[in-house]
Amino acid sequence: MAHTPASDGSAATASRPVGMVTLYDVARMAGVSTATVSRVVHGQDRVRETTRARVQDVIEQLGYIPDNAAQSLSRRRKDVIGMVYVERERKEHDVENMGLGLLYYDELLRGVQARIRDDHHWSLLITCLYEEEGDDKDVSRLMAVAGKVDGLLIGEGIISDELLARLSDRVPVVIIAGTPRKTDVVKADNHSGATALVTHLVETHAKRRLFHVDGPDDVPDARERRMALEQVLRTHPGTILTGRYQGIFSVNSGEEAGNALLGQWKELRPDAVVCANDQMALGLLRSLSRAGVSVPGDVAVTGFDDIYPGRINEPSITTVHQPMRLLGERACDRLLDRLARPGLRRRTELLPVDLVLRESCGCPPGTDIRQQVTRVRVARSTTARPAPRAGQEG
Amino acid sequence: MAHTPASDGSAATASRPVGMVTLYDVARMAGVSTATVSRVVHGQDRVRETTRARVQDVIEQLGYIPDNAAQSLSRRRKDVIGMVYVERERKEHDVENMGLGLLYYDELLRGVQARIRDDHHWSLLITCLYEEEGDDKDVSRLMAVAGKVDGLLIGEGIISDELLARLSDRVPVVIIAGTPRKTDVVKADNHSGATALVTHLVETHAKRRLFHVDGPDDVPDARERRMALEQVLRTHPGTILTGRYQGIFSVNSGEEAGNALLGQWKELRPDAVVCANDQMALGLLRSLSRAGVSVPGDVAVTGFDDIYPGRINEPSITTVHQPMRLLGERACDRLLDRLARPGLRRRTELLPVDLVLRESCGCPPGTDIRQQVTRVRVARSTTARPAPRAGQEG
DNA sequence: ATGAAAGCGCTAACAT
DNA sequence: ATGTTAGCGCTTTCAT
Numbered sequence: 090m091a092h093t094p095a096s097d098g099s100a101a102t103a104s105r106p107v108g109m110v111t112l113y114d115v116a117r118m119a120g121v122s123t124a125t126v127s128r129v130v131h132g133q134d135r136v137r138e139t140t141r142a143r144v145q146d147v148i149e150q151l152g153y154i155p156d157n158a159a160q161s162l163s164r165r166r167k168d169v170i171g172m173v174y175v176e177r178e179r180k181e182h183d184v185e186n187m188g189l190g191l192l193y194y195d196e197l198l199r200g201v202q203a204r205i206r207d208d209h210h211w212s213l214l215i216t217c218l219y220e221e222e223g224d225d226k227d228v229s230r231l232m233a234v235a236g237k238v239d240g241l242l243i244g245e246g247i248i249s250d251e252l253l254a255r256l257s258d259r260v261p262v263v264i265i266a267g268t269p270r271k272t273d274v275v276k277a278d279n280h281s282g283a284t285a286l287v288t289h290l291v292e293t294h295a296k297r298r299l300f301h302v303d304g305p306d307d308v309p310d311a312r313e314r315r316m317a318l319e320q321v322l323r324t325h326p327g328t329i330l331t332g333r334y335q336g337i338f339s340v341n342s343g344e345e346a347g348n349a350l351l352g353q354w355k356e357l358r359p360d361a362v363v364c365a366n367d368q369m370a371l372g373l374l375r376s377l378s379r380a381g382v383s384v385p386g387d388v389a390v391t392g393f394d395d396i397y398p399g400r401i402n403e404p405s406i407t408t409v410h411q412p413m414r415l416l417g418e419r420a421c422d423r424l425l426d427r428l429a430r431p432g433l434r435r436r437t438e439l440l441p442v443d444l445v446l447r448e449s450c451g452c453p454p455g456t457d458i459r460q461q462v463t464r465v466r467v468a469r470s471t472t473a474r475p476a477p478r479a480g481q482e483g
Numbered sequence: 484m485a486h487t488p489a490s491d492g493s494a495a496t497a498s499r500p501v502g503m504v505t506l507y508d509v510a511r512m513a514g515v516s517t518a519t520v521s522r523v524v525h526g527q528d529r530v531r532e533t534t535r536a537r538v539q540d541v542i543e544q545l546g547y548i549p550d551n552a553a554q555s556l557s558r559r560r561k562d563v564i565g566m567v568y569v570e571r572e573r574k575e576h577d578v579e580n581m582g583l584g585l586l587y588y589d590e591l592l593r594g595v596q597a598r599i600r601d602d603h604h605w606s607l608l609i610t611c612l613y614e615e616e617g618d619d620k621d622v623s624r625l626m627a628v629a630g631k632v633d634g635l636l637i638g639e640g641i642i643s644d645e646l647l648a649r650l651s652d653r654v655p656v657v658i659i660a661g662t663p664r665k666t667d668v669v670k671a672d673n674h675s676g677a678t679a680l681v682t683h684l685v686e687t688h689a690k691r692r693l694f695h696v697d698g699p700d701d702v703p704d705a706r707e708r709r710m711a712l713e714q715v716l717r718t719h720p721g722t723i724l725t726g727r728y729q730g731i732f733s734v735n736s737g738e739e740a741g742n743a744l745l746g747q748w749k750e751l752r753p754d755a756v757v758c759a760n761d762q763m764a765l766g767l768l769r770s771l772s773r774a775g776v777s778v779p780g781d782v783a784v785t786g787f788d789d790i791y792p793g794r795i796n797e798p799s800i801t802t803v804h805q806p807m808r809l810l811g812e813r814a815c816d817r818l819l820d821r822l823a824r825p826g827l828r829r830r831t832e833l834l835p836v837d838l839v840l841r842e843s844c845g846c847p848p849g850t851d852i853r854q855q856v857t858r859v860r861v862a863r864s865t866t867a868r869p870a871p872r873a874g875q876e877g
Numbered sequence: 878a879t880g881a882a883a884g885c886g887c888t889a890a891c892a893t
Numbered sequence: 894a895t896g897t898t899a900g901c902g903c904t905t906t907c908a909t
Binding site for chain 2: 901902903905906
């Protein structure tokens with residue numbers, strides 16, 4: 090026995106985690122080889138029934154649980170996929186955000202879990218990065234996680250190209266809601282959604298003077314919605330942008346946007362405010378309401394994402410529904426596919442969104458219509474830079 | 484070289500995951516031993532500066548990322564903690580629950596993450612069990628996860644004693660919000676919270692005829708709240724339970740409870756309804772409102788948990804605030820502690836809750852008072868009978 | 878300061 | 894049907 094792990098009463102036993110029962114222990118106690126135990130554990134055939142039963146007994150009795158580290162090392166796969174996302178705000182007592190902001194990634198997570206659940210062997214490792222922390226922290230976190238998983242789901246395009254390259258060099262990566270680079274991407278069709286929303290404002294409600302509450306510069310979602318807004322303005326003569334405020338997707342920044350807007354109310358009063366997400370729309374509505382401005386009477390307001398509170402708000406918020414959960418599901422599916430067949434061509438999957446018409450845009454009280462938005466192409470010519478292409482299946 | 488992993492152009496290379504660069508590759512390319520590379524990777528001293536730099540270079544160049552499986556096997560620790568929870572409902576399109584029910588575990592998760600974030604080396608593996616699935620599925624999921632982690636955080640006391648024993652035999656376990664068994668437990672002081680809430684109803688608002696919307700039998704939180712309610716009734720002569728409905732913590736089941744209540748409205752009209760959580764309170768309020776029953780005018784209603792929608796509901800809901808995030812933090816702290824010092828004595832930590840007075844109990848419109856509940860002891864002697872029964876007299 | 882080598886617990890190819 | 898054994902990639906002790 091050249092390679093029997095210490096299972097005698099020697100000192101080596103002490104260093105082993107409490108209760109650590111190994112395959113060898115089971116094998117010895119059942120009087121079979123480790124190969125046989127392994128076969129039993131994995132329900133393989135080529136084991137006599139009586140043997141199987143005996144081994145099974147010992148397993149129960151000893152409470153044996155295979156060590157995944159050893160399994161992984163041997164099988165060259167960890168049966169774990171990782172999910173990375175960014176926590177934007179960290180204020181623990183911001184009740185508003187606690188009630189609202191949580192939803193995005195939590196839904197994503199639900200989607201991923203839903204996909205994973207049927208396959209007992211996959212597990213999900215989650216890691217979040219924090220916006221306010223340095224890039225080096227991100228790097229060390231990501232390196233650590235990359236060494237622990239078979240594949241990675243990354244929310245948003247927040248990590249640098251260089252880092253992404255390094256990661257995807259090691260494990261397959263699927264980007265969720267980010268700009269296509271050299272990995273698979275699954276994202277909502279923000280462009281079409283925003284286009285439909287703003288077009289509704291302009292064509293149905295005859296709005297002409299829009300104010301834009303934008304999201305962070307570097308967030309792909311925000312960028313796409315912004316570009317769509319600009320494109321609609323461009324293609325509708327007579328419409329103008331009266332101003333813009335850059336928020337960070339939180340209720341608070343929406344309130345700030347509202348205050349900024351009220352500051353220029355006299356001179357540059359808009360007839361509609363387009364917010365990059367629902368949270369900010371909610372914050373904006375609050376500050377407008379405090380100032381006695383009526384919505385949609387004095388001004389229309391729209392959001393994006395379709396979070397629950399926007400639905401029950403007074404007035405209810407017109408917005409675009411993002412299939413967040415589906416996003417998680419598809420991303421997960423794609424990763425699992427790729428893990429199974431590494432040869433797959435890179436692909437960007439665009440998920441359709443719904444336009445949700447409610448009260449804040451000026452539609453009649455009680456309106457709550459949801460209609461799928463058909464895809465519209467991005468106007469290439471006006472986009473100076475090498476536009477992210479939403480290519481189908483590579 | 485007896486043990487150099489295949490890094491030549493041999494067939495073995497093909498079976499290695501794409502981009503898999505090993506410590507050996509780095510060592511060879513830097514012209515040092517694996518021991519030295521390992522030292523550099525872990526920033527240990529006893530390496531000459533020039534050597535370190537050279538190795539570091541090769542690491543960058545090759546994009547080397549240590550394989551955690553191998554590290555774990557060698558170091559006998561995985562640097563991963565697992566969190567297990569139960570998904571109660573699975574209806575994908577139940578918008579109400581999407582907006583509300585998500586919050587509990589998500590907050591817990593946030594707490595855990597918050598604790599983990601400073602320690603780069605820990606990662607979090609999450610697994611959810613599904614109520615409607617069989618016990619054997621739970622077992623296989625839990626076994627799998629137990630083999631992948633150093634310690635486990637388990638939400639609620641939903642797993643059998645036997646299974647729990649087996650798990651905690653292998654890795655340290657901290658139960659969150661469950662009944663203390665033979666592991667560490669971190670939980671909110673449900674008993675004191677429910678006692679304060681019901682006492683408020685009885686003493687401040689002079690309620691006498693209570694209806695109870697209970698949670699699932701086997702959920703510890705529900706059980707504790709139920710027992711506190713009964714104890715308050717018992718100690719306040721003249722109070723009675725007019726009826727009880729057993730829900731499953733969802734908005735829908737709250738609505739059903741409301742309908743059941745309305746069914747016996749004539750004969751057994753209560754003056755207050757105590758719901759085991761906010762979701763059900765919300766559902767109940769909806770059905771009462773549809774039936775034209777005014778709250779708190781005709782009847783008072785209370786919830787539990789303090790979820791955001793209850794705060795902005797019309798009327799706002801009187802409830803008990805659970806420190807969900809803190810629960811996650813403490814549980815994680817405890818697990819990390821135990822991992823560091825396995826000898827720790829088993830302990831149950833009770834976290835204080837807040838009584839949140841709002842409108843639904845009959846407090847004046849606009850009320851939103853939050854006060855910490857001081858701990859009250861569970862009355863042992865009176866808990867003689869095993870089964871909770873309705874219609875008891877105080 | 879650096880290297881050689883013995884494991885860590887498990888899998889799977891190859892015997893028998 | 895069952896056993897033998899050579900790794901999997903890394904850490905760490907013990908030499909040097």
